[in-house]
Each structure stands twice: as structure tokens, then as C-alpha cells.
Amino acid sequence: MCVCVCVCVAWLVFFPFIVSMSSCKIRREFHLNGMHKAGDVILGGLFEVHYTSVFPELTFTSEPSEHICQGFDSPGFRHAMTMAFAIEEINKDPNLLPNVTLGYSLYDNCATLVIGFSAALSLASGQEKQFFPQEKCSGGPPVLGIVGDSFSTFSIATSDVIGLFRLPIVSYFATCSCLSDRRRFPSFFRTIPSDTFQVDAMIQILKRFGWTWAGLLVSDDDYGLHVAQSFQSKLTESGLGCLAYYEILPWGENPAELTRIVEGMKKSTARVVIVFAHQINMIQLMEEVLRQNVTGLQWMASEAWASAAVLQTSRLMPYLSGTLGIAIRRGEIRGLRDFLLKTKPGNNTNSENTMIRQFWEHTFQCRFAPPPVDWLEAGGALCSGKEDLETVQTEFLDVSNLRPEYNIYKAVYALAYALDDMLQCQPGKGPFIRHSCASLHSLEAWQLMYYLKKVNFTIPFGDQVSFDENGDALPIYDIMNWQWLPDGKIQVLNVGVVRKTAFGGEELTLNEDKIFWNFENNQPPRSVCSKNCNPGSRMARKKGQPVCCFDCVPCPEGKISNETNSVECFSCPEDFWSSPKRNQCILKRTEFLSYHEPLGVCLTTASLLGTSICTVVLGIFTYHRSTPMVRANNSELSFLILVSLKLCFLCSLLFIGRPRLWTCQLRHAAFGISFVLCVSCILVKTMVVLAVFKASKPGGGMHLKWFGAVQQRGTVFVLTCIQATICTVWIGTASPVPHKNTQYHNDKIIYECVVGSTIGFAVLLGYIGLLAIISFLLAFLARNLPDHFNEAKLITFSMLIFCAVWTAFVPAYINSPGKYADAVEVFAILTSSFGLLMALFGPKCYIILLKPERNTKKAIMGRGTPKC
Numbered sequence: 025m026c027v028c029v030c031v032c033v034a035w036l037v038f039f040p041f042i043v044s045m046s047s048c049k050i051r052r053e054f055h056l057n058g059m060h061k062a063g064d065v066i067l068g069g070l071f072e073v074h075y076t077s078v079f080p081e082l083t084f085t086s087e088p089s090e091h092i093c094q095g096f097d098s099p100g101f102r103h104a105m106t107m108a109f110a111i112e113e114i115n116k117d118p119n120l121l122p123n124v125t126l127g128y129s130l131y132d133n134c135a136t137l138v139i140g141f142s143a144a145l146s147l148a149s150g151q152e153k154q155f156f157p158q159e160k161c162s163g164g165p166p167v168l169g170i171v172g173d174s175f176s177t178f179s180i181a182t183s184d185v186i187g188l189f190r191l192p193i194v195s196y197f198a199t200c201s202c203l204s205d206r207r208r209f210p211s212f213f214r215t216i217p218s219d220t221f222q223v224d225a226m227i228q229i230l231k232r233f234g235w236t237w238a239g240l241l242v243s244d245d246d247y248g249l250h251v252a253q254s255f256q257s258k259l260t261e262s263g264l265g266c267l268a269y270y271e272i273l274p275w276g277e278n279p280a281e282l283t284r285i286v287e288g289m290k291k292s293t294a295r296v297v298i299v300f301a302h303q304i305n306m307i308q309l310m311e312e313v314l315r316q317n318v319t320g321l322q323w324m325a326s327e328a329w330a331s332a333a334v335l336q337t338s339r340l341m342p343y344l345s346g347t348l349g350i351a352i353r354r355g356e357i358r359g360l361r362d363f364l365l366k367t368k369p370g371n372n373t374n375s376e377n378t379m380i381r382q383f384w385e386h387t388f389q390c391r392f393a394p395p396p397v398d399w400l401e402a403g404g405a406l407c408s409g410k411e412d413l414e415t416v417q418t419e420f421l422d423v424s425n426l427r428p429e430y431n432i433y434k435a436v437y438a439l440a441y442a443l444d445d446m447l448q449c450q451p452g453k454g455p456f457i458r459h460s461c462a463s464l465h466s467l468e469a470w471q472l473m474y475y476l477k478k479v480n481f482t483i484p485f486g487d488q489v490s491f492d493e494n495g496d497a498l499p500i501y502d503i504m505n506w507q508w509l510p511d512g513k514i515q516v517l518n519v520g521v522v523r524k525t526a527f528g529g530e531e532l533t534l535n536e537d538k539i540f541w542n543f544e545n546n547q548p549p550r551s552v553c554s555k556n557c558n559p560g561s562r563m564a565r566k567k568g569q570p571v572c573c574f575d576c577v578p579c580p581e582g583k584i585s586n587e588t589n590s591v592e593c594f595s596c597p598e599d600f601w602s603s604p605k606r607n608q609c610i611l612k613r614t615e616f617l618s619y620h621e622p623l624g625v626c627l628t629t630a631s632l633l634g635t636s637i638c639t640v641v642l643g644i645f646t647y648h649r650s651t652p653m654v655r656a657n658n659s660e661l662s663f664l665i666l667v668s669l670k671l672c673f674l675c676s677l678l679f680i681g682r683p684r685l686w687t688c689q690l691r692h693a694a695f696g697i698s699f700v701l702c703v704s705c706i707l708v709k710t711m712v713v714l715a716v717f718k719a720s721k722p723g724g725g726m727h728l729k730w731f732g733a734v735q736q737r738g739t740v741f742v743l744t745c746i747q748a749t750i751c752t753v754w755i756g757t758a759s760p761v762p763h764k765n766t767q768y769h770n771d772k773i774i775y776e777c778v779v780g781s782t783i784g785f786a787v788l789l790g791y792i793g794l795l796a797i798i799s800f801l802l803a804f805l806a807r808n809l810p811d812h813f814n815e816a817k818l819i820t821f822s823m824l825i826f827c828a829v830w831t832a833f834v835p836a837y838i839n840s841p842g843k844y845a846d847a848v849e850v851f852a853i854l855t856s857s858f859g860l861l862m863a864l865f866g867p868k869c870y871i872i873l874l875k876p877e878r879n880t881k882k883a884i885m886g887r888g889t890p891k892c
Contacts, residue, residue: 056131056143057093059104059377063127064464067111067439068147070133070140070172070182071104073097073379075304077134093134096386098420099333099428100174101379102364103196104130105420106429107171109363110436121444124464129166132379133173135304137181140173144182148191168472169194169439171432175302176200176247183209190470194438196431197352199327200250204494211473213491215431215438217499219251219300221530222327222350223258225501225522226298227265228532229324229348235296236265236572237553238324239289241309243301244272247328251300266570268294268553273305282312290318295551300326303334310340318343322542322549325349330504331427333419336514345508346542350501354518355430355485361423369409384409387418425516427502434489434497442475499524503532507540559586560606562593579606582770598764601771613772617680617843617850624680627850634673634857641865642666648872653879661709661736665864668702672857676850683762688777692760693751695853696788697744702860703792703826704743706819707799708736713816714802747791754784765842774842793830799823822863829856 057073075095111126129147133140150166169192173179179198186193187209195203195214199222203212230238240255242248252270259265269292271285286309289297299306306329323344329335330349369384369392370377385391390407413421423429449461455474456462462471480490491497503520520534543549557563557576562585564577579585579593584602596602600609618624645662648654654662675698678691758781765774779785800823803816833852840848871878 056139056146057134057378057382058132058143059108059128059130059379061108061111061127063111063115063125065124065443065467066127066129066167067107067436068144068167068170068172069104069107069128069130070143070147070170070174070178071107071130072100072135072174073104073132073382074100074134077136077139093132093139093382096382098383098386098418100132101383102420103174103428103432104132104379105364105367106357106360106426106432107436109357109360110433112363113359114437114440121440121447124443124447126440130379133175133178135175137175137178140175140178141181141185144170144173144186148186148189167191168443168467168469169476171196171435171439173198174428175245176203176250177245179203179212180209180246183212187211190468190473192439192442192469192473192476194435194476196435197428198247200246201254202246202250204496206494209495211469213435213438213476213495213497215434215489215497216327216352217501218494218496219247220254221499221524222501223251223255224530225350225532226255226324226326227258227262228522228530229503229534230259230296231262231264232532232534233548235322235549235551237268237294237551238265238296238298239268239292239294240270241273241285241297241299241301242271243305243328244275247302248272248300251326255298255300263571266553266572268292268570273301273309275305277308279312282308283316285309286312286316286318289313289321290316293553295320295549296322296324298324298326300328302328303332306332306335310335310343313343314340320543320549322551323347325504327352327501331425331516336506336516338512338514341506341508341514345506346540347504347506348519348539349504349506349516350522351504351518352427352431352502353487353500354425354427354502355433355483355487357423357426357429357433358484360426360429361421364421364423365413367413369407383420384411387411387413387416387420430485434483434487437481437483438476438479438489438491439472441481442472442479445475445479446472503534505539508542556588557585557590558588558607559584559590561585562590584609599773612766614682614775615769615772615843616682616775617846618682619680623843623847627847627854628677628680630854630858631673631676631850634854634861635670637861638666638670638673641861641869642670644869644872645865648879651872651879652881652883653868653872660733661705661712661740662865664740665702665705665709665860668698668705669857669861671698672702672853676853676857679846679850679853683775683777685762688760688762689755691777692779692785692788693748693755695849696747696751696792699792699853699856700747700795701740701744703795703799704740706823706860706864707743707795707802708739710799710802710816710819711739712736713819714805743795747788750784750787750791754781754788757781758784768841776842776845789830789834793827796823796826796830800827818863818867822860825859825863826856829859 073096074093075097077093107130108128111128114120115125131143131147133143147167147170170182170186171194173182173195174197176198179193179195180200180203183193183203190211192211192213195212195216197216198214199216199219201218201220203209203214204218204220230236240252242252249272252272256267256270259267269288271288273285274281299309301309319342321343323346325347327350330347330351335344367380367383369381381392384407388405388407388411390405390411392407392409395404395406446462446467447464449455451461452459454461456471462468477491477495480488482488487500488498500521500523502518503522505517505519507515507517509515517538517540519536519538520532522530522532524530539548540546541548553570553573554563554566554575557574561576561578563574565571566573566575579602582602583593583595584606585593586607593606596609599612601612602608603610617627619628642663645654645659645666649659671694675691675694678687678694681687760777760780763776763778765776766772768774799819803819803823829852833848836848837845837852877883
């Protein structure tokens with residue numbers, strides 16, 4: 025008996041020590057504002073119910089660390105109650121999670137990273153003050169998933185740690201694109217689009233209104249800094265604009281920095297200001313804008329403040345009216361207001377639902393017992409808990425513009441659908457090891473995350489909810505416009521939507537007729553660094569300034585730009601030239617020796633006149649072919665010369681008109697052969713004159729036998745065939761071809777025939793010149809023969825004219841541009857042809873027609889009339 029008593033006493037004495045040695049105690053307890061409800065499965069939530077907090081220096085003592093949250097935020101509390109409503113609605117749904125009751129643990133982050141992070145750790149590990157280790161651990165984690173946080177920075181810090189345990193976090197407001205990094209944040213999901221899509225949407229709006237010059241303001245946190253980096257790079261890549269300035273808004277009280285930023289905005293020529301920042305940043309900024317009275321700005325709001333009621337005041341609307349904002353998709357949540365009206369504080373003052381008590385005190389301006397002494401001294405009222413919410417004006421009950429709440433609602437349902445899919449798993453067909461399924465009594469957070477990746481459902485409002493490979497929701501935003509009505513009322517109107525298309529791009533739909541612009545005539549402002557460059561000019565960037573700042577430089581001749589703000593001028597095609605305004609290419613004017621211009625008409629008339637004269641002379645000689653004048657001058661060669669001269673006159677027509685391949689090839693061949701035929705006849709005629717003279721001397725009969733009719737024809741034929749051979753080789757090897765010459769004038773095309781081979785052309789002319797010089801020399805030697813009518817003199821004179829004309833032709837032809845080269849050649853052909861015609865046949869026609877008495881054998885031989 026004594027032994028038993030001693031054992032019992034010893035057990036009672038040493039039990040506390042044994043317990044302390046075999047159990048674990050929490051080292052430090054966080055005092056957090058929270059709201060809790062029990063259930064089979066608990067979901068956590070992190071919300072900004074207070075604007076800020078005062079947190080004393082942290083110590084690792086056993087005493088709890090006290091902090092004071094300040095600035096109660098009724099919309100933030102409505103966010104938390106929306107999660108509570110969604111869980112209650114799910115618990116009432118017989119088709120979703122039947123036989124499973126969801127509970128919640130909701131905490132206030134007080135807009136402070138330390139508190140938000142502490143709350144997240146508390147959700148992940150629990151707040152039990154003491155527990156006993158067991159040989160085998162069982163049961164699920166304190167929470168199976170977390171809805172939150174509202175800040176990107178908080179979500180980054182929380183996900184970095186909580187993600188190690190694969191605990192799903194579904195944020196409703198964290199938009200930083202960095203959170204899409206699946207390797208760093210494997211368990212992070214969100215029901216709000218990332219900033220990548222928001223940045224693209226902003227750029228689409230800038231493009232829509234032609235705003236190429238804008239300022240960018242961002243908050244000094246992960247949200248703002250990542251947006252700034254993404255916005256600048258995408259704006260540069262798109263080439264749609266550039267930033268006039270980029271500033272980082274400070275946290276806390278920093279009036280000097282805000283003054284500097286606003287002064288820079290005031291001096292800038294940019295009329296558009298894009299702000300990716302939080303409500304508190306905008307409140308501080310607008311105070312400085314108001315102080316400096318900076319008007320005439322078009323504000324563009326990110327989703328963080330696009331629907332912030334705290335900024336929609338009559339004091340700020342003269343500056344902020346007309347704001348265009350990217351807002352979270354608005355949704356309808358039926359029954360939420362009725363649920364909010366049922367919010368009541370607990371009777372127990374030590375209740376864990378401290379957020380409800382704080383809301384109640386804030387709304388009714390009272391305090392629960394025991395209140396602070398200074399509160400009673402100031403005449404403050406005590407809260408009874410029976411006050412009626414419908415008797416007060418509070419943002420808490422405003423459910424007309426549910427945007428963050430809509431994302432919270434979808435986040436809760438996403439977790440619920442994932443849990444429902446997980447619990448419907450059939451044993452042996454599960455996705456885990458050995459096709460196992462999860463059990464309700466031993467759920468693991470990573471198991472829920474597997475199903476959360478695959479969740480896909482449609483909520484009653486009609487929107488589809490699913491997540492891509494990065495945990496991002498289907499991106500869609502509303503475009504909001506802040507309007508200040510004439511009666512002083514303020515409304516934020518939905519004027520459009522931007523969503524992701526099936527092809528991965530952004531589709532912007534705007535109803536511009538509904539947009540209110542806070543500018544003259546209710547028109548959108550112009551925000552450009554430089555005025556647009558009209559078609560006909562190009563942009564020339566100003567040295568040391570952004571690409572949007574440029575001068576407009578007119579396009580040079582031959583180049584055009586047919587678009588506004590063209591980067592460069594484009595050359596016109598070969599046959600086109602720039603218009604006087606340099607905004608379009610027009611066909612170049614064409615120039616060639618035409619039949620319709622005065623010069624062409626004159627040359628054509630002269631050619632036809634020469635041909636006609638040759639025809640007339642040929643007729644005269646044919647009619648008087650039996651007279652001594654015709655017979656004495658070798659009538660056969662005379663007829664051949666007239667025919668060749670006629671061909672010379674006609675070949676000049678080939679040089680007039682638009683050059684074509686056949687005319688280019690034929691003109692020089694016809695010209696060369698015709699003149700060789702003519703000059704060779706003259707040469708043979710001269711040689712016959714000399715042979716006849718020498719035959720009249722004793723022993724000269726042998727000379728005449730070499731110049732009979734056959735020899736004359738053969739000589740002419742051979743000499744002409746040589747020229748024909750030259751032309752054939754020339755055309756066959758390097759044929760003359762038509763050419764569009766732009767060397768002399770850029771704005772017009774000069775059609776001409778290039779000779780192809782200069783050597784061929786030189787040989788052709790040289791051969792003609794050689795025959796002409798030989799004829800001239802022989803005729804010159806025979807000029808003083810003793811006949812009364814000595815044709816050698818006429819040949820000498822004609823060859824003198826011929827040689828003079830073609831000697832002058834060469835330099836004139838080389839130095840004449842375009843069609844004038846053809847005109848010079850035609851003029852040389854006509855002049856030499858007229859010279860030959862007049863010199864050889866003029867005197868003869870004169871005698872035949874006007875002095876028939878001299879057209880006798882005696883007169884020709886010098887016996888009938890005296891010499892003059």
C-alpha cells in the first residue's frame with residue numbers, strides 16, 4: 025500500500041516535467057486578426073482588411089508579439105466575407121462535395137509583408153500551442169489550400185516558402201508576371217490575368233488612339249518594377265511608342281520625391297500618364313497633383329486602382345475624370361448582399377472572429393466592452409452587437425461592382441471543384457503511385473494541386489474557369505472610364521473589353537461613343553513627341569532623344585513614302601518616278617524623236633521632200649533618157665544613184681518614232697548600205713570619167729576595157745556587199761537594241777537605240793568615209809579635164825559637202841543627249857543626201873529643163889558654144 029502511494033505521489037510531481045520533455049511547444053505565437061469556421065476540410069484565406077499596421081521590433085521570446093492594424097478597409101473585409109459566402113454556398117450544394125463540409129481560416133495581412141507572411145505560415149503549420157509526437161503521424165494539414173494574397177510581393181514571398189510543401193495558393197489579385205515562373209512557384213495559381221496580358225492591353229489602347237508619347241509611373245515593389253520592365257520592352261518591340269519619363273512612386277511619406285515627380289510630369293509634353301500602382305500610392309500622388317494643380321492629363325489606370333472608390337471624389341475628379349482603366353472582370357454573385365447583412369459579432373469577447381468585431385466597431389463607431397478609458401472619456405458609445413447594418417451607409421454592402429470579389433469567388437470554387445474531382449477518384453484508377461487515390465482522412469496538399477491543374481468548369485455567371493500550364497487563368501479585362509456627370513455624380517462606366525483570342529493575341533473592343541474625355545470638345549487628346557510626318561516625307565530621329573522624337577525630312581527625287589510616319593522612303597520602280605508631293609510613283613515621261621513633235625515633223629517633212637525630189641529627178645531623167653545630157657553621164661549609174669539617194673532619204677524615217685528592236689537593227693543597216701551604194705556609184709562614175717579621159721590619149725584604150733558596164737555593176741555590187749557583210753556581222757554579234765536611258769534625266773525615260781558594238785558602228789561609218797574620200801580625191805584630180813561639161817567638178821563638190829557633213833557629225837553625235845543624237849544623225853543623212861542630190865543632179869536638171877539648147881552633143885563636147 026505504501027509503495028502504491030509513493031508511486032502515485034511521484035507521478036503527480038513529475039508528470040508536468042515528463043509532459044514538457046515529451047511534447048513540442050510553439051516558440052512564438054502570432055496575434056492575428058482572423059475569422060474561422062470548422063469543417064472537414066479547411067481552406068485558408070489572406071485579405072487586406074486594414075491598410076497598414078504598427079509592428080514592434082521582433083524578438084524570439086516566449087512572449088507574443090503585439091501589432092496594431094490601422095485603417096479598416098470595408099471593401100477588404102467584404103473580400104473576406106465573399107470567401108465565407110462561397111464556402112457556405114458550396115456546403116449547401118448537394119452536387120458539389122456531398123457529405124463534405126468545408127471550413128475556413130481567414131486572416132488579415134494588414135497590408136504588411138511580415139504579417140501576411142506570418143499568417144500564411146500559420147495557415148500552413150497551424151497555431152496549436154502544444155502537441156505530442158506520435159510514432160505514426162496521421163491526418164491532413166491545417167489547411168488544404170489558400171486563397172490569396174492580394175499583393176504580388178506578398179504572394180512571391182509566401183509562394184517561395186509554401187510552394188516547397190506543394191500547398192496550393194490561388195491568388196485573386198496578384199498580377200506580377202514573375203509569378204508565372206512554374207519552376208520557382210510550382211503551386212501558385214491565380215484567377216486574375218498576369219501583368220503580361222495587362223501590359224499588352226495597355227499598348228493596344230495606346231495604339232487605338234495614336235498615343236505614342238506617354239509617361240509611366242509604377243509602385244516601388246515587385247508588382248510595379250516587373251510591370252515597368254515588361255512594359256518598356258514590349259513598347260520598344262512593338263514600335264508603337266516610347267516613354268517620355270519613367271518614375272517609381274515611393275512608399276510612405278516622401279513629399280520631396282513626389283514633388284519632383286509631379287514637377288516632371290508638369291514640364292513634360294506627354295499628355296498620357298500610365299500608372300501601375302496601388303491605391304495608397306495614387307492617394308499620395310494625387311495630393312501632390314492637386315497641390316500643384318496639374319491638369320490636362322489623360323490618366324490610364326492599372327487594375328490595382330481602376331475601380332478604387334477612394335479616389336472617386338469631387339475633390340479629385342477635376343483631375344481624374346476621363347481616366348481609362350484596365351479593370352478586373354466584373355461578375356454577379358447572387359445572394360451575396362443578403363449574406364453580408366447577416367454578419368453579426370459573437371457574444372464572446374474572446375471570440376476568434378476578431379475581424380467581424382473590428383468591422384462592427386468601424387461601421388457603428390462604437391467599442392465593445394471593456395472599451396479604452398479615453399474612449400469613454402471622449403463620449404464614445406458601447407457596441408451592443410444588435411445594431412442594424414441597413415441603417416448605415418457603408419461600402420461593405422455595395423455589391424454593384426464586384427471585381428476582386430468575383431475572382432475570390434472563382435478561386436474558392438476552383439479549389440472546391442479540384443477537391444470534388446479528387447474525392448470522386450475510383451480506387452485502382454487513381455493518378456498516384458500504384459493508381460491509388462487520396463483519402464479524406466489523409467489528404468495531402470500536393471494531391472489537391474494535381475487536380476487543380478486540370479480543373480475546368482463554368483460558374484453561374486457564364487465565365488469559364490481553368491488554368492494554363494503556368495497557373496494563369498483565361499485572361500479577360502474590362503475597360504473602365506471615369507465620368508463626372510453634370511449633376512456632380514461620379515460613375516465608372518464599362519466602355520469595352522479586352523480578351524485573349526483563340527490565336528493567342530489580344531482582342532480589344534471599345535465603344536468610343538460612351539467614353540468621356542476631360543478635354544476640349546470631349547475629344548481624345550494628342551500625345552506625341554513630334555507631329556506626324558505626312559506621306560512624302562520620312563522620320564529622322566533627333567540625336568540623343570527617344571525614337572518618337574523626330575524631324576520630318578522630305579523624300580528625295582525618285583523616292584516616295586505613302587504612309588504617315590514612314591521610317592524610310594522607298595525607291596520607285598524603274599519606269600516610275602516620284603510625284604511632286606513624293607507620295608506616289610507615277611509613270612516617267614518618255615522621250616524619243618517623235619513624229620508628233622516639231623523637230624520630228626520637220627525632219628520627216630525634209631525626208632519626204634528629199635524622197636519626192638529624187639522621184640521627180642528620176643522621172644525627169646527617165647523622160648529625157650535619150651538626150652545627150654543623160655546619156656553622156658552614164659545614165660545607168662545616174663539612175664542607181666537616184667535610187668540609192670531615195671533610200672537614204674527614206675532610211676532617215678527609221679530614226680523617228682519609238683525605238684524598237686527591228687527599227688534599231690534596220691536603221692543603221694539601211695543607212696550604211698544605202699550610202700555605200702550611193703558613194704560606190706559615184707566612185708565608179710569618177711573612175712569611168714578618168715578612164716574615158718585616158719582612153720582618148722594615144723595608147724589609152726586598155727584603160728577603158730576595165731570599165732565596161734559589167735565591170736561597173738560588179739564593182740558597185742562588190743563594194744555594197746562589203747558593207748552588207750559588215751552590217752550582218754555587227755547585227756549578228758552585238759546587235760543594236762532599244763534602251764531606256766535615264767542618265768540625262770531621272771524623271772523621264774529617253775528611248776534610244778544603243779549601237780551594241782561601237783567598233784561595228786565605227787567600221788560602218790569608216791567604210792563609207794573611205795569610199796567618199798577616194799571618190800573625192802579621184803574627182804579632185806579629174807576636175808580640170810578639158811570637157812565643157814566635166815562631171816568631175818560636180819563630184820568633187822558633192823564629196824566635199826559629204827565629207828564635211830559627216831566629219832562634223834561625229835563630235836555632234838557623241839555630245840548630243842537622247843533623242844538629239846538621233847536628230848543629229850537624221851540631219852546628217854538628210855544634209856549629205858541633199859548635198860549629193862543638188863550637187864550631182866541640180867546643174868543637169870537645170871540644163872535639161874531650162875536650157876535645152878545646151879542639151880546637145882556639141883554643147884556637151886564644148887564645140888557648139890563658147891566657154892564662159
